[in-house]
Amino acid sequence: MRGITKRFPGVxxxxxxxxxxxxxxxxxxxxxxxxxxxxxxxxxxxxxxxxEGEIRIHGKKVTIRSPKDAIDLGIxxxxxxxxxxxxxxxxxxxxxxxxxxxxxPGSKVKEKILRISEEFGLKIDPDAEIWxxxxxxxxxxxxxxxLCRGAEILILDEPTSTLTPQDKRELFSRLKEMKKKGxxxxxxxxxxxxxxxxxxxxxxxRKGKKVKTLPTSEATKRSLAMWMVGREVLFRVKKKxxxxxxxxxxxxxxxxLGDKGETAVKEVSFSIREREILGIAGIGGSxxxxxxxxxxxxxxxxxxxxxxxxxDMTNASPRKFVDAAVAYIPEQRIEVGIVPTMxxxxxxxxxxxxxxxxxxxxxxxxxAISRNAQEKISRYNVITPSPDSPASLLSGGNIQRxxxxxxxxxxxxxxxxxxPTYGLDVGSIEGIRGLMLEQRRKKSAILLVSEDLxxxxxxxxxxxxxxEGKIMGIVDADKVSREEIGLMMTGxxxxxxx
Amino acid sequence: xxxxxxEKRVTPSLWLELGISALSIVIALLVGSLLLWTQGFDPxxxxxxxxxxxxxxxxxxxxxxxxxxxxxxxxxxxxxxFKARAWNIGAPGQMIIGAIxxxxxxxxxxxxxxxxxxVALMFMAGFAAGAGFAAICAFLNNRIGLDMVIGTLxxxxxxxxxxxxxxxxxxxxxxxxxxxxxPLPASLCLPTLAGTRIHYPTLIIGIAVxxxxxxxxxxxxxxxxxxxxxxxxxxxYAGISSFKIIMSVMxxxxxxxxxxxxxxxxxxHHVLKQGVDGAGLAYVSSYGYTAVIVAWLGRRSxxxxxxxxxxxxxxxxxxxxxxxxxxxxxxxxxxxxxxxLISLIGGAILSQYKIIMERNPR
Numbered sequence: 098m099r100g101i102t103k104r105f106p107g108v109x110x111x112x113x114x115x116x117x118x119x120x121x122x123x124x125x126x127x128x129x130x131x132x133x134x135x136x137x138x139x140x141x142x143x144x145x146x147x148x149e150g151e152i153r154i155h156g157k158k159v160t161i162r163s164p165k166d167a168i169d170l171g172i173x174x175x176x177x178x179x180x181x182x183x184x185x186x187x188x189x190x191x192x193x194x195x196x197x198x199x200x201x202p203g204s205k206v207k208e209k210i211l212r213i214s215e216e217f218g219l220k221i222d223p224d225a226e227i228w229x230x231x232x233x234x235x236x237x238x239x240x241x242x243x244l245c246r247g248a249e250i251l252i253l254d255e256p257t258s259t260l261t262p263q264d265k266r267e268l269f270s271r272l273k274e275m276k277k278k279g280x281x282x283x284x285x286x287x288x289x290x291x292x293x294x295x296x297x298x299x300x301x302x303r304k305g306k307k308v309k310t311l312p313t314s315e316a317t318k319r320s321l322a323m324w325m326v327g328r329e330v331l332f333r334v335k336k337k338x339x340x341x342x343x344x345x346x347x348x349x350x351x352x353x354l355g356d357k358g359e360t361a362v363k364e365v366s367f368s369i370r371e372r373e374i375l376g377i378a379g380i381g382g383s384x385x386x387x388x389x390x391x392x393x394x395x396x397x398x399x400x401x402x403x404x405x406x407x408x409d410m411t412n413a414s415p416r417k418f419v420d421a422a423v424a425y426i427p428e429q430r431i432e433v434g435i436v437p438t439m440x441x442x443x444x445x446x447x448x449x450x451x452x453x454x455x456x457x458x459x460x461x462x463x464x465a466i467s468r469n470a471q472e473k474i475s476r477y478n479v480i481t482p483s484p485d486s487p488a489s490l491l492s493g494g495n496i497q498r499x500x501x502x503x504x505x506x507x508x509x510x511x512x513x514x515x516x517p518t519y520g521l522d523v524g525s526i527e528g529i530r531g532l533m534l535e536q537r538r539k540k541s542a543i544l545l546v547s548e549d550l551x552x553x554x555x556x557x558x559x560x561x562x563x564x565e566g567k568i569m570g571i572v573d574a575d576k577v578s579r580e581e582i583g584l585m586m587t588g589x590x591x592x593x594x595x
Numbered sequence: 596x597x598x599x600x601x602e603k604r605v606t607p608s609l610w611l612e613l614g615i616s617a618l619s620i621v622i623a624l625l626v627g628s629l630l631l632w633t634q635g636f637d638p639x640x641x642x643x644x645x646x647x648x649x650x651x652x653x654x655x656x657x658x659x660x661x662x663x664x665x666x667x668x669x670x671x672x673x674x675x676x677f678k679a680r681a682w683n684i685g686a687p688g689q690m691i692i693g694a695i696x697x698x699x700x701x702x703x704x705x706x707x708x709x710x711x712x713x714v715a716l717m718f719m720a721g722f723a724a725g726a727g728f729a730a731i732c733a734f735l736n737n738r739i740g741l742d743m744v745i746g747t748l749x750x751x752x753x754x755x756x757x758x759x760x761x762x763x764x765x766x767x768x769x770x771x772x773x774x775x776x777x778p779l780p781a782s783l784c785l786p787t788l789a790g791t792r793i794h795y796p797t798l799i800i801g802i803a804v805x806x807x808x809x810x811x812x813x814x815x816x817x818x819x820x821x822x823x824x825x826x827x828x829x830x831x832y833a834g835i836s837s838f839k840i841i842m843s844v845m846x847x848x849x850x851x852x853x854x855x856x857x858x859x860x861x862x863x864h865h866v867l868k869q870g871v872d873g874a875g876l877a878y879v880s881s882y883g884y885t886a887v888i889v890a891w892l893g894r895r896s897x898x899x900x901x902x903x904x905x906x907x908x909x910x911x912x913x914x915x916x917x918x919x920x921x922x923x924x925x926x927x928x929x930x931x932x933x934x935x936l937i938s939l940i941g942g943a944i945l946s947q948y949k950i951i952m953e954r955n956p957r
Binding site for chain 1: 829831836
């Protein structure tokens with residue numbers, strides 16, 4: 098790809114980018130969110146047309162008008178979110194993409210799947226239905242789908258974001274095998290460790306421009322981060338030891354149902370004290386969401402107790418939790434955390450609009466609301482065109498900062514943070530972790546739910562691991578290894594490990 | 596080669612929206628003229644008659660204002676309800692219940708009251724009855740998850756049947772050939788502006804409602820309604836009770852429909868009868884349904900709905916004129932009204948996008 102340029106209204110997403118990948122190599126494409134990685138790859142996959150620039154494959158100039166063109170040229174893309182039919186079998190899903198048989202397309206494809214999965218060690222039952230599979234297995238299906246279509250160039254868009262450490266290792270060894278067989282692999286990521294671990298070469302993008310392409314062996318974590326963010330980055334947040342205070346939250350034998358009426362949280366008990374961060378680790382969908390919702394009044398508690406500073410809050414309304422100074426950074430930032438169509442100013446008072454100075458008995462106080470917005474925007478470094486812009490215009494990192502500004506500014510007693518840095522870039526992550534530690538210093542008890550093990554281990558004082566709705570163990574963060582947590586995440590209780 | 600691309604507009608400007616609305620109306624009139632032409636009418640002539648039937652004379656304008664009153668009251672309430680995603684399609688029923696209650700208070704109050712207090716009581720009772728009728732749906736929605744559209748819609752039939760039962764049964768005035776109640780005492784009939792049917796007390800209530808609703812955007816309740824309407828998940832996250840919001844807007848919109856019903860009884864008909872909600876008059880459906888269009892056309896805003904109420908009332912009035920003078924079937928007028936609405940609502944969607952022309956997209 099040469100001189101690729103793509104403009105979106107008001108943004109130069111790709112600015113004369115040169116990029117190449119050779120057969121038999123893994124080329125990492127590294128950059129912050131919004132750096133233009135996905136745009137560049139979407140151009141290669143025919144989803145966007147470049148405004149300028151040319152693409153050559155095997156030295157021949159090509160025009161790629163649609164994903165179909167790309168597939169015909171041997172380019173395959175594994176998206177971040179899988180596009181699969183949950184009620185169909187693996188074979189049927191793959192056939193949907195690659196078979197031209199009208200009747201029973203699954204049957205002929207099955208043979209091909211077995212052959213290819215054998216070849217690459219991507220073991221999967223072609224007759225399993227998609228909904229029965231884990232995220233890692235679904236990803237295998239997606240890779241198989243691409244291979245069955247005869248791809249030679251594979252684009253993987255942030256493939257590790259939903260995997261456990263064990264699954265990740267498995268994926269990496271498969272990728273290395275494919276590399277040996279002569280496939281060209283493009284690995285999109287913003288995680289530095291992954292770049293260093295798997296890639297042969299790395300290209301760093303920043304704000305739509307290419308910063309550098311170099312062999313990975315010549316790169317260090319520090320240099321990559323600097324090219325990516327444009328400044329020095331602190332990796333280890335300095336966590337000072339602070340004296341823990343009184344117990345803020347106490348959860349006793351909690352049982353909560355999931356959306357389908359199944360028991361999603363079973364017999365969960367833990368407590369958090371002032372100035373303490375309790376990390377909850379677990380594979381996505383292990384009951385974290387249901388647990389958090391029960392602790393914020395958004396979901397009914399079937400059995401057990403939720404006690405906040407000695408007061409029984411079991412099945413209290415969300416309003417009661419808000420009034421009791423429980424701050425909550427939700428997992429679904431845009432769907433739950435903000436009102437995208439309302440402006441930044443109004444979003445900043447979502448939790449406080451009921452009380453002075455933002456409102457009196459009946460009316461809102463617009464002067465106070467504006468002043469508050471100005472102060473929060475500058476203090477929390479929220480980048481927005483103006484306080485009156487709709488929140489939907491903000492980038493992911495800035496939306497998260499807006500939510501943090503709102504949730505932490507009123508001295509919460511308990512801060513519940515669900516995946517607070519998920520999908521954000523290094524710079525934002527650093528800022529958000531800093532804010533949480535500042536909150537810890539200021540006496541808040543913090544419940545941190547995350548799938549990012551590094552984050553859990555770095556931030557938490559204690560770690561609780563949840564598996565299928567049950568707590569496998571609660572351990573001090575400095576007395577446990579990544580592997581031990583990984584084991585607990587896949588269902589081994591702590592008592593059997595230690 | 597030129598390529599076209601569609602992109603979402605972030606914030607359409609006011610002028611753009613107004614321009615698109617005007618263009619939508621013109622397009623609808625053009626399509627409507629085709630319709631008229633196939634039926635052998637001269638479209639330009641008909642449109643001029645329609646226009647003069649709305650604004651051309653004092654009496655036409657007065658009639659438009661008269662029809663604006665119920666549309667304004669109900670439309671404002673529905674605009675608020677729709678903002679909170681409470682799909683209240685039950686205004687016809689709420690209006691009828693208001694009319695029944697207003698007439699009941701006027702005719703069967705067991706004690707004497709001075710006339711002004713009696714009229715005030717009619718309005719208050721009408722509001723309470725319409726509000727209570729709408730609240731049934733809000734309550735059932737909260738308790739058993741009753742769909743608001745279905746619930747409010749079906750209650751319309753309940754209200755209508757109740758009206759028919761009263762008119763053919765216990766409330767029927769003896770000695771009249773029609774299923775009417777006895778006429779309201781003259782002291783309880785609303786005064787009108789000289790020479791017109793404009794029952795100005797109701798109009799004043801309507802204008803007051805518009806003003807209150809404009810102020811509502813600056814209140815806590817207005818903020819809650821917007822948060823809830825724009826993102827219910829964020830509302831419950833913020834501790835806003837969905838029941839409180841839905842109940843509030845249903846009470847308000849139902850109550851306003853009830854007021855409109857009292858206004859029609861005491862200001863126009865002076866008797867309780869079928870069609871008191873405007874239904875059945877020359878193929879036009881109940882004001883309660885037409886007001887749904889008013890609220891959408893007014894983009895669910897207080898001022899917008901007020902303008903829309905006047906606009907729609909004008910078309911209803913002008914339609915009568917065209918029918919009487921030119922012999923155009925009223926169904927044709929309704930069809931043109933429909934065309935205008937479709938193109939306005941379509942235009943509203945289009946105004947959120949822009950088309951970009953690209954040169955040489957490869």
